[in-house]
Amino acid sequence: MLIEATHLQKFFTLNGGRRVHAVDDVSLGIAEHEVVGLVGESGSGKTTFGKTLIGLYDKSGGEVRYRGEVLPARYTAADFRQQASEIQIIFQDPYGSLNPRMTIFEIIAEGLRLRDHCSLASTRDKVVYWLERVGLSADHLSRYPHEFSGGQRQRVGIARALIVEPKLLVCDEPISALDVSVQAQVVQLLGELQESMGLSLLFIAHDLSMVRHVSDRMAVMYLGSLIELGPTEAVYFRPLHPYTQLLIASKPEPDPAHERQRQDPLIKGEIPSPIDLKPRCRFAGRCPKAEPRCFVERPVLREVQPARLVACHLL
Amino acid sequence: MNSTQYVLEVDNLAVEFDTYGGVVQAVRDVSFKLRKGKTLAIVGESGCGKSVTVQSLMGLIPMPPGRITRGSARLGGDELLHIAPAALNAIRGKRIGMIFQDPMSALNPTMSIGAQIAETLVVHRGMTASAARTEVLELLHLTQIPEPEQRLNQYPFECSGGMLQRAMIAMSIACKPEVLIADEPTTALDVTIQAQILLLLKQLQQSHGLSIILITHDLGVVAHMAHDVAVMYAGQVVESAPVDDLFYRPAHPYTLGLRAALPGNDPQKQRLQIIPGSPPDLFAPPPACAFADRCPHTMRLCRSAAPATYTRPPPPASQASTNSAHEARCWLHHPQAPSSPVRSSAAT
Incomplete structure (x- = not known):
């Protein structure tokens, strides 16, 4: 594994000492050249996991190893x-994540400047190379972020992350703020770069069909827990965890005949609050198959079929 | 087709905005008809003018800087555009309800949920506060919000997005409107909650005989909800059709491109098809076809003359009389145009 989290935890403490279990005991590794898709609904902890993995949040428990070496619990x-x-990230919001007072040249060059302690001017050729590689051009160098569309800004974000030639790229919902046709452009670009650079990718998203398109393995989170992990095609077409099954079945397909056959949604209620969770299955309250023990004992993630891990008492 | 089948008809609507950069032609010649008791989906990407279109029907365009330069919209027989504010107030919220994309910012954060819904009833139906409260509770029950009694006195920040969207739906149907406009009602919600909200809208359509205009960019939601679809691009409707025709016999290259850009569900993983480039600048929209620069089938004509809207013959097996017409604003449907994928009648 290139990077591996074991029993990673991230809690946030609220006023009055109550704890938000944002990431609670998640173990997940990413191999070299591998793309792992991490899916889940809002509040599932997928973004917090990504940020804790690479040190943007201090860890509350567990550890992360990068090439076998333990990474610090609290970064300096x-x-x-x-x-x-070695590790870079692109963010969800292409509007909020670029400094509006810097030119595209300054934004993309900054990583190189800081790493190599070189002048801005000396990075020009490399910045132009990366601009072109992400589908922009040298004409854009002296422009500011507000002059670009969401898709173009996300390309700037990709160039900024990749110019230092990292090994691991965390993509935190890189396409959810973009239009459909632009999503396809960005996903395709990321796929090409991943292949040509031999990158490892943690691709965080809530759109399962896009994740299926880019990833080798798919991981599903619910309320701070990793509940299913396996090869992408297997998880997508033969999901084992009741939540994954409902999540995949909930997405309407662009096919009217298929939609007319659709049954009413089985999943009831909403994702509960992640504050002060009890030791029980995180999904028990909404699960149509829940049994008494689901409410008193937390299932651990275990291999139920070759290469397929599920956290569910019923399997 | 007789015209009483339609509750809302919009013809040749055009809306502009004055900005520091010049005049933006946000909506350029939009026409559509909403059938009674049916759902019309308006689909398109950001900036295509779909929200501006419905906002102008509701009198929500700030003027200035906005300006409705052309067109008419009729609800039943009553004109909606260019009418006195008092006349508009009698229609808006009463005969047309609206729900917005982001329930958190669409609701008033300083009023309790119950009071906000009651306001509509007091203003439009002249109810007393206590009668309104009973009615609000009933409406909240109808939207299947969990613990409705408790919600009455809660403020928006105390509720989840899904609950707020239910509260907004309760508000929008409080006066039993003829038309419900839903502007991206589930975009801010998770898929499992989206499924619940869409089901609720369908149930309300059945029980209240609602006619719905659904604005969305999600073709899955369109397939799930719509009877008719209008696809917008660069401020124009480029294709309108009954839902099956739109998905199985798309007639405009943009519609075809949108479909291909979606990851499919077939076990065989296919490369995503990309629509190259980006939509045109609406400060200076192209004089001819707006899609010409991105279209794989562009002809010389497409860059020199604006395409007319052509009606496609219905497929042989359909009951054409009950369906809406299938129209596309594209030169490829001119009788003398060369053959192309959008003209072949085979399913795609």
């Missing part, structure tokens, strides 16, 4: 500097 500025040329 020096730790980030050291890690930056």
